[in-house]
Amino acid sequence: DVKVTQSSRYLVKRTGEKVFLECVQDMDHENMFWYRQDPGLGLRLIYFSYDVKMKEKGDIPEGYSVSREKKERFSLILESASTNQTSMYLCASSSASRRDRQPQHFGDGTRLSIL
């Protein structure tokens, strides 16, 4: 069965810390995505990667960066965490045959709290 695995389900960090969220997929997908999900708002795309070392900004990239050193792994980095980055973060992937922004498989999310 296909799987997108996010390293932590829950994470608590302090303001100003550098935070790493990790995501691994086992489907050999070229495309990977990071979203955040907040109550009353739809999922919003932070960053998108269509190949190793390739990335594109999504709708809300400010305060975030990403790393894709290996095909199966896509990391989201909060350079200096702030309280307004408290949210649910979802990783997703899709195959290159649909090189677009339609994720096929989602991870179960990381609920991040910044204190």
Added chain:
Amino acid sequence: KNQVEQSPQSLIILEGKNCTLQCNYTVSPFSNLRWYKQDTGRGPVSLTIMTFSENTKSNGRYTATLDADTKQSSLHITASQLSDSASYICVVERLTGGGNKLTFGTGTQLKVEL
């Protein structure tokens, strides 16, 4: 402005009953529309996807319809089960020169009770 609006925001029904969730969108130009189911504490799972030429798509007890003229979609759940309790999210993809973009609805929270 590209928007996806879902109604109702929340819904409670008795097990075994049917229900219909609505999705209205202003996204243009339209590429496709997808319904996701998101269980509490889990990631979204795709239920159906419909392109412009498709007006109905089924997945078990889930049936989605699309009226591209009125820009409306519905998700009908037949003979509901407790496991149908979840958030249902409508997502519309639009064509852009720089790669297609998605607009997500905020979801309908469904609770199925005994």
